[in-house]
Amino acid sequence: MKAKHGIAMAVILAATAHGAWAADWYPSQFGPDDEIGAANLLTPDVVRQAAGLVKTGKTYALGVPVSKDLPAFRHRSFKLYNIQPGEQAGQTLGPNRFTFNDELAVAWTGVGTQLNGIGHIGIDNVYYNGNRAVDFVTVEGVKKLGVEKVPPIVTRGVVLDMTAHYGKAIVPGGTEFKVADIQAVLKRQGVTLRKGDVVLFHTGWLELIGKDNKQFLEVEPGIGMEAARWLADQGIVAFGGDTWASEVYPNPSGEEFPVNQFMLAKRGIYNLELIDSRALVRDKAWEFLFVLGQPRYVGSTQVNVNPVAIR
Template sequence: MTIWKNRALLGVALAAGLAAPAVAEDWSPSQYGPEDEIGAANLLTPDLVLQAAKLVRTGKTYPLAVRVDKDLPAFRHRSFRLYNIQPGQQAGRTTGPNKFTFNDEMVVVWTGVGTQLNGIGHIGIDNVYYNGNKAADFVTVEGVKKLGIEKVPPIVTRGVVLDMTAHYGKPIVPEGTVFTVADIEAVLKKQGIAIRKGDVVLFNTGWLELIGKDDKRFLEGEPGIGMEAAKWLADKGIVAFGGDTWASEAYPGESGDEFPVNQFMLARHGIYNLELIDSRALVRDKAWEFLFVLGQPLYTGSTQVNVNPVAIR
């Protein structure tokens, strides 16, 4: 796919009878400048944090991650393996007169297993990523040289959760269900909240209820936002979107394309994706808005990482 750098080139193509490309407008450089590497995280100002902190009334905290083990279903090729090792302690050996012993763990894991932060270097369009960065220029087998997860500041802001199970009247929203702008507005009205600039927006669909019960169904599809809602959310100026599914968009989607919402949000707008967020306790408590806190591991060169965000209300 060619990235058309301006509308003049597109006009020439159309005049010549060529088909319009899938991406028909310039989406780089970023609004934050041609050298920017953190996208919507630029919105995370001290003032925004102070405003979000005012949401804390009870001090109750909610861990938003799922537990990770070798049996957790994961996207396609991904897996998790943990090994406990006791170096130098074979045959019951100890160290020192105090008989010191210890456990160490080695984890062999894809960073996209379990609850995760997908950075803006994770998803591209024909090998072009956020801010026009070409894969050939920054992607290596030892990690990315730009757009790495280590560049992302702590994400501390207002979070909101939208309960789509109540909206659709189903404990598990069916796979392929596309959330429209009208759906989102209806839930916002019912919950008495609005989406603001700098927010993290999460969707509760009941999809986590399938884990351990129907892992095959869990991985073959999911409900989520479509392109109309993605554009609407991007226009709102959110920092991140996500929820309790593994891709945070309807799958199979409306067009048959492969994860177009992720392309639109991450590559074109620098908006982060938070996957497999466990929002069930928030929904039970009707905690529709809260202080969202995330400090991710700084794996240099990684484009995604396992996380345990915390909601505080």
């Protein structure tokens, strides 16, 4: 009996170590089969309230221009080639001398401004809602949690000007935003968070691109775990800003991107990286209608985007 008990305990411990045993973060509050996480909060009422923010009709492109020169996370790159099929040596097509340009992109989907879906980050090969990598990840894309399943994100966007809070044009890398910092900025800007919001942090970090790409990728300011838990409890749909990971890096704990693990895997909250919030901050447009319809690449867990703010 003791031997059998020991074997049973060993099986339980092994299953737990590999994420096969039920954890306290799944199944999701939206049901065991849910694949869109916090996007479930984007109700018609949320959209209608956000649309009411449009007063002037002014629009803001929140995406950064993407090229081979844009610094990207570790292994990622972007290459674009112009190809003119059948037009070599000055040839044209048809009696009307038709010519055209076509582009071929050889790129990682996580270059530039991007939507990180909830299938992008895991904990020991377990992803949102307890989905195990062995069950849904293939070399040709994921079979669950792909960005093609994410509905249009149309809601209220809120930008928090952390440069004003810290009194610096560029918030120093490694600065961790605490709950008290966020609450202070919200108070100064006269904004209260509500369920369904997209929350973006402006740090001035984009100003380093082309000037100090090394520093840009080695460190960054951002939220830590305390702030992540507080934001998640406010019922936000997505978080992000003008940095490449949307969390303080390196993390003071020594862990690799624990905020992303918590937000995406545990809470189903999306990450929006490299958001160009400079014009919003110049205009003091602290809240606005946020609109995103991402490319629906089947099986991708992240995709480059150009969200739009309207006020």
